[in-house]
Amino acid sequence: MSDKHITLHDDAPERSILARLILPDTVVEEDPLEELHGLATTSGTEVVDELIQRRSTPDHSTYLGKGKVEELRLMVERHEADVVIFDNDLSPAQIRNLEKKTNAKVIDRTELILDIFAAGARTHESRLAVELAQLEYSLPRLKRMWTHLSRQSMGVGMRGPGEKQLEVDRRLAQKRIHDLKTELKSVELRRERQVAARSDSPTVSLVGYTNAGKSTLMNALTDAGVMAQDKLFATLDTRTRRWHLPEWGHVLLSDTVGFIRDLPHSLVASFKSTLEETRQAELLLHVADASSSQVFEQISAVYQVLEELGIEAKDTLLVLNKIDAITSPRDLNRVLDRYPNAIPVSARSRSGLKPLAQAVGEALSREFLDVEIGVAHHDGKLLSFLSATGKIESREFGNDHVIVRVRMPASAMGTVNRSALSVTPTTLEMWKQTASEEELEDSSEDSSEESVERSSDVA
Ligand SMILES: Nc1nc2c(ncn2[C@@H]2O[C@H](COP(=O)(O)OP(=O)(O)OP(=O)(O)O)[C@@H](O)[C@H]2O)c(=O)[nH]1
Numbered sequence: 001m002s003d004k005h006i007t008l009h010d011d012a013p014e015r016s017i018l019a020r021l022i023l024p025d026t027v028v029e030e031d032p033l034e035e036l037h038g039l040a041t042t043s044g045t046e047v048v049d050e051l052i053q054r055r056s057t058p059d060h061s062t063y064l065g066k067g068k069v070e071e072l073r074l075m076v077e078r079h080e081a082d083v084v085i086f087d088n089d090l091s092p093a094q095i096r097n098l099e100k101k102t103n104a105k106v107i108d109r110t111e112l113i114l115d116i117f118a119a120g121a122r123t124h125e126s127r128l129a130v131e132l133a134q135l136e137y138s139l140p141r142l143k144r145m146w147t148h149l150s151r152q153s154m155g156v157g158m159r160g161p162g163e164k165q166l167e168v169d170r171r172l173a174q175k176r177i178h179d180l181k182t183e184l185k186s187v188e189l190r191r192e193r194q195v196a197a198r199s200d201s202p203t204v205s206l207v208g209y210t211n212a213g214k215s216t217l218m219n220a221l222t223d224a225g226v227m228a229q230d231k232l233f234a235t236l237d238t239r240t241r242r243w244h245l246p247e248w249g250h251v252l253l254s255d256t257v258g259f260i261r262d263l264p265h266s267l268v269a270s271f272k273s274t275l276e277e278t279r280q281a282e283l284l285l286h287v288a289d290a291s292s293s294q295v296f297e298q299i300s301a302v303y304q305v306l307e308e309l310g311i312e313a314k315d316t317l318l319v320l321n322k323i324d325a326i327t328s329p330r331d332l333n334r335v336l337d338r339y340p341n342a343i344p345v346s347a348r349s350r351s352g353l354k355p356l357a358q359a360v361g362e363a364l365s366r367e368f369l370d371v372e373i374g375v376a377h378h379d380g381k382l383l384s385f386l387s388a389t390g391k392i393e394s395r396e397f398g399n400d401h402v403i404v405r406v407r408m409p410a411s412a413m414g415t416v417n418r419s420a421l422s423v424t425p426t427t428l429e430m431w432k433q434t435a436s437e438e439e440l441e442d443s444s445e446d447s448s449e450e451s452v453e454r455s456s457d458v459a
Pocket residue numbers: 208209210211212213214215216217227228229230231232233234235236256257258259321322323324325345346347348349
């Protein structure tokens with residue numbers, strides 16, 4: 001993107017001023033710039049001051065009102081600030097005007113988030129996704145700059161050189177967007193097949209607001225050793241580990257990128273393949289930071305992104321994390337009143353993990369059936385359907401039939417019922433006998449040995 005981007009991890013961090021325009025009907029947090037502060041710090045800048053304005057509408061040309069712009073200019077001067085970061089999304093013209101008036105570089109919320117993603121993307125797949133989102137963000141800006149310049153041109157034959165260059169840039173950007181989309185599409189199809197091929201264990205996917213503690217919970221449940229940090233968007237790729245659920249068996253648990261309010265749409269779309277596990281998961285564990293004053297807003301922001309991904313209808317368990325950090329029981333009850341089925345845990349102090357495992361097992365039991373199926377010897381079609389869709393535990397051969405003990409997704413039972421000789425449900429007791437009665441903490445240790453490492457850079 002353009003050279004006005006924040007230089008990350010430079011020796012001397014850039015000095016930034018945070019700004020936010022609060023419009024009427026906005027639910028305002030206790031500290032309206034807290035989240036932006038976290039984002040700015042994650043991006044590597046040093047926040048030196050903050051400015052807030054309440055206004056009924058944004059100013060057309062400078063976003064903030066005239067007086068506030070002047071206040072901002074003085075602030076920039078006083079602190080020798082390099083950049084002003086807005087919590088809002090601004091138009092390219094507003095950014096340009098503000099840059100001129102404040103003598104600082106100006107970036108908006110979307111651009112900041114894109115920057116953080118760009119700096120954190122480690123795998124081929126996430127790099128492609130971020131580059132696409134960045135280009136899609138800047139293309140209309142190039143276009144508008146171009147329109148703006150052409151209006152200024154003096155008539156036929158007076159096309160400025162800048163205009164020509166922008167035209168070239170725009171074409172190059174469009175071509176690159178096209179290539180990136182093609183490449184991402186093929187990554188997406190490959191991942192779709194890969195994830196679908198792992199039908200032997202169901203997938204449970206951790207989702208949630210950024211910094212809610214998804215990676216910490218993944219580590220606590222599976223000893224996965226994934227990076228967890230007090231930093232927004234610490235995770236940008238998907239990791240999957242085997243998780244042994246007492247009384248149920250193995251499932252695959254995947255940890256993925258966190259969400260945030262007003263997540264740029266282009267980012268959500270381009271991270272589709274990274275979120276493949278989530279899209280194909282049998283169950284979502286929605287991890288929320290119950291100690292945050294913004295817990296309700298964050299929960300609904302996550303549902304909004306899930307909706308954007310078209311997976312809001314998936315079976316979901318709400319996990320209220322960080323209960324160790326809640327000082328008054330009243331605060332937890334406030335959340336439990338609204339979400340009575342939520343499961344309180346602390347990933348850090350590893351409490352509440354057993355009831356969580358139990359709830360996951362119960363939820364999965366509703367989705368899967370343990371059955372004994374009688375299959376005619378000659379019915380190779382049904383046999384291969386069973387091994388492709390279910391998890392076969394044993395086969396017993398009779399004279400002209402096979403009895404297959406299998407765990408099947410409930411949704412596949414229609415096909416089974418149509419062609420099997422017999423179908424007998426076996427109870428979950430059978431699994432209880434084979435599964436260990438150990439403590440979850442103990443079982444998570446041995447699961448680490450057989451953990452499956454599947455980050456999204458499998459390419
Ligand atoms: N007090 C407390 N802090 C926790 C708990 N779980 C996680 N944290 C802290 O919260 C911060 C974020 O944790 P992560 O596990 O990285 O959160 P995440 O949801 O994976 O975040 P992203 O990958 O950035 O979306 C870290 O500093 C953790 O130590 C908890 O149960 N209690």
